[in-house]
Amino acid sequence: MSRTMIFAVFSVYGRTFNLEFRRVLMSRILRNVGAAVCLLLFGLSAVSAQTVNVGTDASVTATYGTATQSGGPFPWSDLGITASASVTPGVLNLSTGGATAFKLNSTVTGGESFVPGSTVLNLGYTPGWNGSFNSTPPANGSLSSQFVYSIGPINGSQNLLNVPLSISSAAGDLGSSLNNGTPTSTSPTETGPSVSQGLGVQARSCFVECVTIASASLDFSVGTQVQQTVSTTPTITYGDLVWESTTPSYSSSDLVVPITGSAGNVQTPFLNPQVALPGLANGQTFYYNFLPFVELDMPVTNSASVSLPASISASYDIFGVVSGSKSFPLGNLYSLNTGDEDFDFNPTFYSNQFYSIPLDFSGCSNVIVITGTCDDRYETPSGGGPLVGVLDGGGPSDAGPCGSDIIGCALSVTGGTGSTTGYGVPDLGPLFSGDPNAQGICAPAGTAFAGDCVNNVSLTSEPTPAPTPEPSSITLFGIGLLALVVVKVRKLCS
Numbered sequence: 001m002s003r004t005m006i007f008a009v010f011s012v013y014g015r016t017f018n019l020e021f022r023r024v025l026m027s028r029i030l031r032n033v034g035a036a037v038c039l040l041l042f043g044l045s046a047v048s049a050q051t052v053n054v055g056t057d058a059s060v061t062a063t064y065g066t067a068t069q070s071g072g073p074f075p076w077s078d079l080g081i082t083a084s085a086s087v088t089p090g091v092l093n094l095s096t097g098g099a100t101a102f103k104l105n106s107t108v109t110g111g112e113s114f115v116p117g118s119t120v121l122n123l124g125y126t127p128g129w130n131g132s133f134n135s136t137p138p139a140n141g142s143l144s145s146q147f148v149y150s151i152g153p154i155n156g157s158q159n160l161l162n163v164p165l166s167i168s169s170a171a172g173d174l175g176s177s178l179n180n181g182t183p184t185s186t187s188p189t190e191t192g193p194s195v196s197q198g199l200g201v202q203a204r205s206c207f208v209e210c211v212t213i214a215s216a217s218l219d220f221s222v223g224t225q226v227q228q229t230v231s232t233t234p235t236i237t238y239g240d241l242v243w244e245s246t247t248p249s250y251s252s253s254d255l256v257v258p259i260t261g262s263a264g265n266v267q268t269p270f271l272n273p274q275v276a277l278p279g280l281a282n283g284q285t286f287y288y289n290f291l292p293f294v295e296l297d298m299p300v301t302n303s304a305s306v307s308l309p310a311s312i313s314a315s316y317d318i319f320g321v322v323s324g325s326k327s328f329p330l331g332n333l334y335s336l337n338t339g340d341e342d343f344d345f346n347p348t349f350y351s352n353q354f355y356s357i358p359l360d361f362s363g364c365s366n367v368i369v370i371t372g373t374c375d376d377r378y379e380t381p382s383g384g385g386p387l388v389g390v391l392d393g394g395g396p397s398d399a400g401p402c403g404s405d406i407i408g409c410a411l412s413v414t415g416g417t418g419s420t421t422g423y424g425v426p427d428l429g430p431l432f433s434g435d436p437n438a439q440g441i442c443a444p445a446g447t448a449f450a451g452d453c454v455n456n457v458s459l460t461s462e463p464t465p466a467p468t469p470e471p472s473s474i475t476l477f478g479i480g481l482l483a484l485v486v487v488k489v490r491k492l493c494s
Contacts (some may be wrong), residue, residue: 058179067418074424131174139304185231194223
């Protein structure tokens with residue numbers, strides 16, 4: 001084959017290849033253009049399933065006051081153990097995050113008629129919360145305790161404890177609670193220093209020799225404890241704000257109706273446009289809009305307490321008239337609680353996007369009907385469906401527990417007056433009652449030491465376990481005897 005023929009063949013094939021290439025290229029361009037046209041023509045119905053998220057970011061820092069109170073003595077008002085305490089729940093930081101996904105599950109097609117009160121669109125939602133709380137600093141306070149006796153003019157005391165108390169940490173996760181709408185709480189407890197001791201008093205009459213005429217003793221073990229309790233109970237409302245307007249937009253002057261949902265669905269009914277838009281003209285297009293929202297109402301309780309757990313054994317013998325023993329098993333002798341100091345964490349969150357469905361109005365308001373009836377009609381445009389609009393800051397604003405401030409909100413929770421509990425509140429009254437005007441106390445007639453007056457009082461302290469006092473020298477009972485001494489007034493015998 002000559003070069004001329006070969007060139008001619010390649011020229012023919014080249015033109016053929018070029019034509020085929022251009023045909024394929026044009027076909028692809030047309031397909032792409034067609035696809036773009038389809039998106040333009042039918043894009044409204046395609047976004048019917050578009051997801052709209054409602055972000056749920058909010059935070060608050062709450063500070064709490066301090067409760068201070070005292071209690072005791074116990075077991076008797078003139079002989080026993082006292083406690084003075086202060087406690088605060090510290091500072092509580094709480095935050096929420098995540099987002100709730102809303103999705104229009106109802107399909108809206110062109111030419112569809114909407115009937116007020118009958119047409120219902122289903123807006124589904126899936127919660128996606130996260131959140132946490134922590135107390136920094138956590139609950140803290142102080143507790144002091146004394147052994148005291150006060151029997152008329154004879155009184156005294158001995159320090160037992162004077163210590164600061166605090167929780168090392170208090171924190172919790174809120175995600176599961178928020179997603180399921182269930183309560184959550186944490187209640188850390190920590191034990192502080194303790195002391196075990198035996199203490200006693202004795203009252204003696206001294207002439208040629210000293211004789212114990214009254215005595216009392218207490219063997220006890222006391223400790224310290226601090227506890228903090230943080231609890232929340234969320235109530236969450238999912239829904240949408242519905243309004244109708246002549247443009248796909250939101251205005252504060254629009255007539256807005258809130259619709260709430262349950263079990264993952266917001267059943268949104270079509271409202272009669274004649275209420276919100278009474279001046280609609282035949283052929284006019286208006287818009288049916290709904291904006292997803294999430295509302296949280298979550299009371300948060302933060303309380304703290306300090307306690308004095310104790311066990312006590314007592315024995316006493318006063319002039320042979322009042323004698324015996326009593327034991328109190330281990331339990332909270334005294335506890336100071338701040339009470340339930342709470343605030344309401346109640347932010348409302350709105351999406352920055354809303355669904356907007358165009359509808360054409362046709363009515364009979366300007367038509368004289370001779371026979372039959374004429375109903376207003378609200379129909380989606382051919383090929384039309386829901387739009388997804390962006391509020392661009394023109395919609396309702398999120399609101400938190402501090403009003404419009406939803407991030408970094410700061411609250412001050414007033415401290416409670418404090419409440420005391422425990423088996424030592426109240427006490428058992430005085431161990432021995434006598435004449436408060438007495439200048440001294442003497443043994444009554446008919447007792448072993450009749451006429452003898454107290455002129456010697458002592459307080460003894462013994463390490464734990466305290467030895468059992470002998471009948472003539474029971475130290476603590478001597479305090480009880482001192483009580484008798486104050487009650488009955490007589491001049492000290494010389």
